[in-house]
Amino acid sequence: MVFGSLQRGAHDPTHRRIGDGCLRASLTPQGPVLIKINPAAGGVHARAWGEGADWALEQLPALLGEADDPTGFRPRHPVLVEAARRYPQLRIGRTELAFEALAPSIIEQKVTGLEAYGAFRRLVTRYGEPAPGPAQDPASAAYGMRVPPTPRAWATIPSWQFLQLGLESNRSRTLVSAARRAAAIDRLVTRPAADADRGLRSLPGVGPWTSAEVRQRSHGDPDAWSIGDYHVGKDICWALTAEVLDDAAAEELLEPYRGHRFRVQTLLGLMGLHRPRRAPRMTLPTHTPYATRGRS
Template identity: 25%
Template sequence: MLDEEACYRAVQGRDARFDGVFYIGVTSTGIYCRPSCPAMTPKRANIRFYRTAAEAHGAGFRACRRCRPDATPGSAEWNVRADMVGRAMRLIADGVVDRDGVAGLACRLGYSERQVHRTLVEEVGAGPLRLARSQRAHTARVLLETTDLPVTETAFASGFASIRQFNDTIREVYAITPSELRGRARRTGRDRVAGTIDLRLAYRQPADLDGVLAFLAERAVPGIEEVDGGTYRRGMTLPHGTGVAELTPRDGWVQATLRLADPRDLTAAVARCRRVLDLDADPQAVDDLLGADPVLGPLVAAYPGRRVPGTVDGDELAVRAVLGQQISVAAARTVAGRLVAEHGKPLDAPVGTVTHAFPTASVLAAVEPSTFPMPRSRQRTLHELTTRLADGGIRLDPGVDRDEAERLLLDVPGIGPWTARYVRMRALADPDVFLPTDLGVTHGLAGLGLPTRPRAVAELAENWRPWRSYALLHVWSTL
């Protein structure tokens, strides 16, 4: 439950760190806002507090046109939580309810639809349908404001089942019609590039996104990704087709330009772009704990807001982790580039040097293992991994149980604890992973004058829970 007095103090201070953590409904105006809304702070008696935008919608409030509360960073709580609610929220953000319905969501979670609905209402104030409906409204607004897609096509691309449902939801959430919403955006005089969707991805300060770009640049696989100046560009395989994302960090937001083969993939594309840059992190909570540590304190002070680079596709990350076993980062890039050139899917419209999407697990599973450019033992590991990913024996989507996924990865011959935990950290966005046997950790801690024996390292890392993944990035940064 929300501490309403603490929430009101955050509203009085217009504290942007709480954007997305909770929302305020103003009874005197009928609108809901983010805590940092620049409008005059309402009287305490006129404010109601909500855990999600969907809960505010359900209470009859419409979105503020000034602070755009539907475009806030997501709550960092869902990345930390490994229970059913956290898994459900990550899957809903990825568009699973739009694609597979509540039945599909419940199937992935391993619970009944009734149990999923009841638990979400208790925890976040809204069931899966209302949460998905709120997300559809935001997707529709982005499409209306940044594309020339016909309104009818926009409705179905956003995930709505009917034009009437689409119109009613837009009026309810934004208090104007879809046509008026599009017309108001055009009056701002924005320039549009045909075939692109432009939007801003918010995040909480501080954020060392330059560090994320440097990490991604060092590991960029030719053909599917590149870092060009301050822009990260990559190809993606999405539920309905391929796409290319261009992400350029700005002060307080990330400029995202998406080129999608099917606009229905907008929700999934945005969620994956946010994951790759770790935009929903709570840097204040991370830095408060790690900054108080005598070992990491100076590193946190030098690079506040360190983020853990994620991935747009869990299967791809697992394959690349196997490719990188016992070889250098540069060599792993070369091998991955060969797989992309031989088995990747060419994009209809390449952008820069991004010409392909990474080959899917089903494509790689059908390849004769002996043709993979790697030692025979790793050929067998890669074939077994991709086979299990392709047939669903291993799932690495945002809603998977992290402990179960790690156990299943360890069952694959040739995959050890380092690989499984690395996948868990980057593919499953687990904020509490450490790699005590990692060579980079050994060198980093040695440079800091600390013990390097795996058992001693593991004991030291216990002080950094529940943010050991961020601690690992800080240690790697010393190399």
């Protein structure tokens, strides 16, 4: 469950599924790391490579949700009662890496997932470094994985290169501006989620949706529901009322679960409860070279 929220599309070069386990490439405060996580009897088995290996292994319990406390969550709606029964093991993990979560969240602003995932993949492949350990072994399942670009690398990508790889000027400016403040952004993981929200939203181009997407991952914030998302609010309303309503209605429905609104969103997602897609799908824009070539 943790892995699914971190992977940015099926071809994310920083994450890869291997059977029941996963591989994750990351840039920790101690340096790059590749960590392999597999379920084991009564827990998990993990192995890590790279300068950030010790940090990643020490941080692993938090990543897996050890600090998450669902005891205050009291499902009332029958759908949520059933979801909580089916997924009693759900825990919301935290990466403790705020800028790592912010960069792809900016890339995902106001575009389709297909476009965003493609742009992220191309940018990481071009500007990220090869992940350590088995990621450099052609015989390994991890071969070809990449560590996300450093903040310095993000900040020095030319605007024309962003555009060529699928990111138009508004989002690329926001990303470069954030990269220049990466150290301060990463310090937000030591602050309560409400303070982190204010800090993130003080950044140019970062609003409630982007802040929530970051805090879900960096802080494991169980209340940071994806307000402003094209689908999430409508899907929550559909799951709980069988009507397609807006974010204001979703907020009202979620209010009894304040403190656990992202937990509700996650449980409904695990149940596969999405509104019927009768309306026309969002189309890929044609303002980037990759979009006009039909690439993703």
